[in-house]
Amino acid sequence: MKKFIPNYYINSIFDLDVSFLLKHQKKCVFCDLDNTLDQYDVLNPSQRVIDLKNNLESNGIELIIISNNKAKNKQIYAQRLGVKSLFSTRKPFKKRINNFIESLPYGKSEIILVGDQLLTDVLCGKNANIEVMLTEPISKKDQWTTRFNRLIDRPIRNHLRKKGYLKSVEVSNG
Ligand SMILES: [Mg+2]
Structure with missing residues (x-):
């Protein structure tokens, strides 16, 4: 169960205050794409993702x-956003992310x-020894592989919440 406890928790990355990252000396955010930044079937970064990227930058x-997405057209998303990317990462495994x-x-x-x-995300952070922040999915739409993961994710998440491990970090008011 310990492997599933994130270092930090927040409802959405869009609530995250940059000062939190600065305070923790973070210089780089490895961000999951599907249902963390945008819905899995979206090809163009939404305005709030562009704003987030610019604010971080x-x-x-x-x-x-x-x-973990393997779809070629997802690279277009990253290009349009103007960020580096690693696809087919195979989270929770650490090999590709470490390389x-x-x-x-x-x-x-x-x-x-x-x-x-x-x-995928929290376990990968633990395996690779990188601090990890868990969010809620931004939409209910999932790819079928993810739908399977959610069946396991949900009860564990409820358990962690009940135990008090999912206390949100300070959210941005702007
Ligand atoms: Mg995701």
Whole structure:
């Protein structure tokens, strides 16, 4: 059960205050795409994602998409947003993410992984030894593989909540 306890929790990445990241000396946000930033069937970054990326950037924090999605057209999404990306990451496994980190100028303690799933995002953070922030999925629409994961995710999440492990970090009021 310990492996499923995120370092931080917030309802949505769009509620996150940049000052939280600065306070924790984060220079890079590894962000899951599907249902963390946008719905899985969206090809163009929504305005709030563009705003988020710009806000992070102006505070010296790089946003990078780290996704298990294999679809080619998802790379278009990352290109349009103007961020680096790693697809087919195979979260929760750490191999690809660790190799990717070697190409970046950040130490692991400067990176935070943000995602909406316990079985992929949170476990991956634990496996790779990167701090991880769990969010709620931004929509109820999921790919079929994710729908299966949710069946396992939901009861664990409810358990963690009951135990008090999912207390939200300070949210932005802007
Ligand atoms: Mg997701």
